[in-house]
Amino acid sequence: MSNVVSIVGAQWGDEGKGRMIDYLAQSSQVVIRFQGGDNAGHTVINDKGKFALHIIPSGIFNPDTMNIVGAGTVVNFDTMSEELASITKKGVEVDNLFIDVRAHLIMPYHRLLDGAQERSKSEKAQIGTTGRGIGPCYSDKATRSGLRAGDLHDLEFARTRLEMLLPQKNRELAFYGLPEADIEELMALLEKWAAAYRDKIIDTLPVVRDAYETGQKILLEGQLGVMRDLDWGIYPYTTSSSPTSGGAAVGSGLGPRRIDEIIGVTKVYSTSVGGGPFMTELFDEDGEKLRSIGKEFGATTGRPRRCGWFDAVATEFSCWINGFTALALTKLDVLDTFETIKICTGYMIGGEYYNHLPETALQELAKPVYEEHKGWMSDTTGARSWDDLPKEAQAYCRRIEELVGCPIKYISVGPERDQIIIMD
Numbered sequence: 001m002s003n004v005v006s007i008v009g010a011q012w013g014d015e016g017k018g019r020m021i022d023y024l025a026q027s028s029q030v031v032i033r034f035q036g037g038d039n040a041g042h043t044v045i046n047d048k049g050k051f052a053l054h055i056i057p058s059g060i061f062n063p064d065t066m067n068i069v070g071a072g073t074v075v076n077f078d079t080m081s082e083e084l085a086s087i088t089k090k091g092v093e094v095d096n097l098f099i100d101v102r103a104h105l106i107m108p109y110h111r112l113l114d115g116a117q118e119r120s121k122s123e124k125a126q127i128g129t130t131g132r133g134i135g136p137c138y139s140d141k142a143t144r145s146g147l148r149a150g151d152l153h154d155l156e157f158a159r160t161r162l163e164m165l166l167p168q169k170n171r172e173l174a175f176y177g178l179p180e181a182d183i184e185e186l187m188a189l190l191e192k193w194a195a196a197y198r199d200k201i202i203d204t205l206p207v208v209r210d211a212y213e214t215g216q217k218i219l220l221e222g223q224l225g226v227m228r229d230l231d232w233g234i235y236p237y238t239t240s241s242s243p244t245s246g247g248a249a250v251g252s253g254l255g256p257r258r259i260d261e262i263i264g265v266t267k268v269y270s271t272s273v274g275g276g277p278f279m280t281e282l283f284d285e286d287g288e289k290l291r292s293i294g295k296e297f298g299a300t301t302g303r304p305r306r307c308g309w310f311d312a313v314a315t316e317f318s319c320w321i322n323g324f325t326a327l328a329l330t331k332l333d334v335l336d337t338f339e340t341i342k343i344c345t346g347y348m349i350g351g352e353y354y355n356h357l358p359e360t361a362l363q364e365l366a367k368p369v370y371e372e373h374k375g376w377m378s379d380t381t382g383a384r385s386w387d388d389l390p391k392e393a394q395a396y397c398r399r400i401e402e403l404v405g406c407p408i409k410y411i412s413v414g415p416e417r418d419q420i421i422i423m424d
Contacts, residue, residue, distance in 0.1 A: 002260030004218045006248040007328075009225025010264035010318040012272035013243075014298070014305060016330030016412060017265045018044045021058035021221050023410075023417055029216035030208065031059030034251030035072040035241040036223035037106060038079045039132040045415040049090050056083050056097065057221055063093055066211075068204050071102035072241060072251020074137040075149060076111075077193040099197065100204040101150030108189070109169050109181045110136040116176035138240035140165075149201045152194040155187070162186055205253045212258060220248040220259070226318040227272075234360045237276025245322040264324035264406065266315055267331045268396070271305040273298050277363035280308030280344045294334040309342040309370065312403035317357035319406050326409035329397060332389075333413045338375040341396060344368040345403065373399065381414045386421060 005024065009015045022044045025031050038054035045051075046061055053060070055075060057067040069075060084094050110133030118131065140146035145165045151158040162183050170180040211218055222243040227233045229242050241247060249256045269290055272278045282290070287307045290296065296305035318324075335341055347354045347366035354366070376390035383389050389397075389411075401408050411421040 003215060004212065004220070004254060004259050005261045005263060006220040006222075006245050006259050007263050007265060008222055008245050008248065008318075008322050008324070009228075009243055010266040010315050010322070010324070010327070011225045011270055011311070012227040012278070013224035014271050014273060014296075015225060015265040015267050016328075017221065017223075018053060018058045019330060019412060019415060020263070020265050020328050020410065021219060022046055022061060023420060024219055025059035025062050025065055026417075027217055028059060028062070028065055028219040030066045030068065030211045030218045031057040031221055032068045032070045032204075032208070032218065032252045033057040033073055033221050033223075034070045034248045035243055036239060037074040037132060037134040037137070038076055038083070039130040039134045039223075039239070043415075046417055048092055051087065051090075054083055055080055056087065056094075059219060059221075060087060060094060060097060061092060063096060065096060066207070067097045068208070069097070069099040069103055070204065070251045071100045071253060072247065073100075074104045074106050074134055074141070074241075075099060076106035076133065077197055079132075081196065097200060098204060098207075099149050099201045101148065101153075101201055103149045104137055104141045105147040105149060105151070105193075106133045106137045107147065107181075107186065109173060110134075110140070112178050113169075113172055113176070116178060135240045147190075149197075150203075152190060152198055152201055155190060155194060158190050159183070159187055208253050212254065218254070220252050220254070222248060222251075226321055227314060228274075229321075232321050234276040234363060237274060237360075245324075261325050262323055263326050263328050263409065264315075264319060264322060264404075265328045265330060266310075266318075266400075266404075267294075268310055268329050268335060268400065269294075269331070270308045270311050270314075271296050272308075273303055273305050277360060277366065278306050278308060279314070279347060279363060279366045280311045280368050281306050282308045286338070289338070290334065293337070294331055309344055309368070310400065311344045311368070312400065313344060313346060313355065313357050315400075315404050319404050324404075324406045327401065327404060327406050328410040328412070329400065329408055330412040332393065332397070332411055333379075333381045333419075335375065335393075335396075336378065336380055339377060341373045341375050342370040343373065343396075343399060343403065345371050381419060383413050383421060384418070386411075386423060389421070 376392035
């Protein structure tokens with residue numbers, strides 16, 4: 001393992017990043033969540049049980065790992081408290097969690113506005129937000145009117161900030177017929193958060209620099225995938241930050257040249273939650289079978305995920321944008337009972353063939369072009385080496401490797417920590 005490794009979602013999110021991070025965190029001294037909020041989750045299964053993590057870094061289960069919620073994130077300390085309670089209930093110590101002073105605070109008015117803005121759109125225009133306040137919070141960050149975690153160290157300063165921004169927020173709330181925000185209620189909330197988390201809110205940069213300079217293993221963890229990136233994803237059906245390797249550098253405080261390895265995590269089929277184009281989506285028995293076997297339901301919302309065949313065009317685009325040094329394939333075992341498996345190798349749009357990913361409007365019109373592969377029709381969950389896999393499964397993985405243009409380093413054949421194949 002290189003000193004600094006970034007784990008990036010290569011598809012639309014939900015690729016199994018939590019499973020890979022949990023595995024790699026066992027040999028890491030620092031895990032940094034570099035962007036996003038509690039609007040998406042990582043499912044982790046280990047000897048402590050099954051966990052749906054939303055904002056807590058997936059290295060929390062290793063007591064020797066320092067877990068950092070980084071500068072690029074947005075944090076709701078109420079939902080963080082709920083998440084920590086569910087973890088500690090199963091005997092996991094959480095003293096190794098810290099939040100950077102620069103992380104932005106998700107306030108109650110952010111959540112109210114998020115839901116109202118989504119409901120005000122036509123059904124076709126809705127982006128599929130979870131209503132957690134992520135977008136409005138990042139909007140405030142961009143307009144330099146947000147509150148940051150470090151403000152909990154100086155509540156008088158926080159009050160000054162609130163006095164300055166609340167008139168505008170209350171106008172926005174009134175526009176949607178929502179109750180105005182009360183400054184005293186908000187201050188009481190900030191005081192509660194400060195009492196609970198003040199000691200965990202630190203300037204993490206000196207710690208991260210020291211870890212890097214002393215050769216410690218650092219793991220960078222994002223949420224969602226490149227297809228939900230604010231710049232390169234299926235805008236406007238995106239998140240409000242950058243889950244790419246570039247976002248990892250920005251949100252962690254580690255410059256791009258300090259990241260040694262960028263691992264793109266991808267399922268061996270495709271899934272998506274929320275609105276926007278999804279070129280290989282299946283509405284037939286195969287799609288329902290993928291959802292059922294793969295247990296494809298959102299870790300945060302419980303929403304059924306849209307399922308489809310592997311989209312090599314979108315994943316190759318992801319490889320280029322992120323500069324992947326290796327791939328981690330997940331859920332190979334889900335395909336164990338499919339007689340025929342398909343891979344999308346291009347699109348037809350208006351009678352023209354595309355072998356590259358176009359922008360969002362053209363994706364809406366794209367029809368997938370498939371090649372078919374023979375299924376292996378055998379159980380792969382016990383495989384622990386490449387040679388243990390059926391030859392048809394090997395051929396399928398090699399074809400993904402060829403189409404994406406990146407070597408495979410890991411293959412997951414189940415949710416348990418030991419159900420992983422490490423390639424030479």
